[in-house]
Structures are given as structure tokens and as C-alpha cells.
Amino acid sequence: MVKRLDVTEKALEVIKMLKEKHGDLMFYQAGGCCEGTQPQCFEKGGFYVRTNDAMIGLVDGFEFWIDRDLFEYWKFSHFTLDVTEGFGPGGFSLETPLGKTFKIIYRLFTEEELKDLEPVKRME
Template sequence: MIARLSVTESATELIRELANKHGDLMFYQAGGCCEGTQPQCFEKGGYYPRMHDAMIGLAEGFEFWIDRDLFDYWQYSHFTLDVLEGFGPGGFSLESPLGKTFKVHYRLFTEEELANLAPVKRSI
């Protein structure tokens, strides 16, 4: 199966640092409002996915959820979770006090990849 999500080395290092400090984590990428479409990192249980949101994979073992409407738009794209220096548009995410912000890079799946995509988990 083709993964829908991958994580850069720099994002992996930051996730490990945050997990050491905060314990189990989760990621959520909303479709707008205050945080735009920036992925947010929370302590597990610090945010509850809405009905029919999509969990597209694991980032270092932690669930990565996407807003249902945003997933409908990006369902044919691979997500690469990365991290940048600087303060993102939201500020609610656990990496914000460290002067960093998570970012997703997208690319469209090939036809061959689309035929073998890993399934998503939907919240109820």
C-alpha cells in the first residue's frame, strides 16, 4: 500500500522532542479559520476530530487527522510533513513556543499510486 503521509527528518526530530516533553501527540490539519490550513500538533486528546474527518496516516506513530472538507479537496495528494523556522499563522500548536512551525508539502499521486493507496480512517 502507498502511504498518504511521510515525514521529513527535521520534522521527525521535532516530533520526538515534543513527545519527550508532552507525551503522546496528535496532528490535525483544519480547513481554515484562525490557523488556515497549517498542521497543528496537540497532546493526544487535546483536540477532537469532527465527524467524518480523515486520519491519513501516522507521523512518528502519532495520528495525523485532516478536516473532512480539506481531505475531499486533497485526497489525491501525498502529504509530506516538514518543519520551518518561524511562527506559523495559528500559534496553538505545541511547536510554536520553540519558534518553529509545521508545514505540509503536497504532490499529486501518480495513477499507479492511486490504485494502491492506503485506506483512511474516518471519525464517527
């Protein structure tokens, strides 16, 4: 099966620091105004996933959720979680005090990949 989500080594380094400080984590990518489409990292349970939101994979064992409407727009795309220097537009994510911002690098799946995608878990 083709994974919908990958993570860069640079992002894994930041996740390791966050895990040491905060314990179990979760990721959520919304399509709202304040945070734009910037992925946010929270302590596990620190954000309430909505009905029909999509969990597209795990990042270092932690769930990565996407807003249901945003997923419909990006469902034919592969996500790679990365990190960059600086503060994102929202500032609510756990990496913000480190002067970092998680970001997503997108690419479209190939026709072959689309035939064998990992299933998506939906919040009920």
C-alpha cells in the same frame, strides 16, 4: 500499499522534543480561518476530531487527522510533514514556543499510486 503521508527527518527531530515534553501527540490539519491549512500538533486528546474527519496516516506512531472538507479537496495528494523556522498563523500548535512551524509539502499521486492507496480511517 502506497502511503498517503510521510515525514521529514527535520520534522521528526521536533516531534521527538515534543514527545519528551508532552507525551503522546496527535496532529490535525484544518481548513479554517485562523490556522489556515497549517498542520497543528497537540497532546493526544487535546483536539476533538469531528465526525467524518479523515486519519491519513501515522507520524512517528501518532495519528494525523485532516478536516473532512479539506480531505475531499486534497484526497488525490500525498502529504509530507515538514517543519520550518518561525511562527505560523495560528500559534496554537505545540512547536510554536520552539520558534518552529509544521508545514505540509503536497504532491499529486501518480495514476499508478492511486490504484493502491492506503485506506483512510474516518471518525464516526
